[in-house]
Amino acid sequence: MYDQRLALSVRVYRIMAYVTGTVLLVLCFIGIPLQVFANNLVIVKYVGTLHGMLYIVYIVTAFIMTRMVRMKIASVGTIVVLLAGTVPILTFVVERWVSRTYIDPALAAAQASGTPSAAVSG
Numbered sequence: 001m002y003d004q005r006l007a008l009s010v011r012v013y014r015i016m017a018y019v020t021g022t023v024l025l026v027l028c029f030i031g032i033p034l035q036v037f038a039n040n041l042v043i044v045k046y047v048g049t050l051h052g053m054l055y056i057v058y059i060v061t062a063f064i065m066t067r068m069v070r071m072k073i074a075s076v077g078t079i080v081v082l083l084a085g086t087v088p089i090l091t092f093v094v095e096r097w098v099s100r101t102y103i104d105p106a107l108a109a110a111q112a113s114g115t116p117s118a119a120v121s122g
Helices: 002-038 042-068 076-086 090-113
Strands: none
Touching: 002 042, 002 076, 002 090, 042 076, 042 090, 076 090
16 A cells, blocks of 8 residues: 555656646746746746646645655755755756655565555656
């Protein structure tokens, strides 16, 4: 049962990391230049709001994932994971780092200790 919850939390975290990171890239590299150089506020207004809502979901899912893979609450790693959605491109880098350092070992340990569940591929 734990391995299924772990796999689900990892899957949702990865989805939210990539979605939040992509929306932030659109906001920073398309929306803000359009706002500054063309005085067009449409993308900043809507994509900025979308990113804000997605970031809240990202924070919740990332925190759940850090608990499931047993990262320390106040560690630098946990703080970096939670703040990764505020810096363009960082969500992609942090997701790969967390996968190699914490997620893959946690998934392997969960599958070795219990019944095999659906594997989470990255």
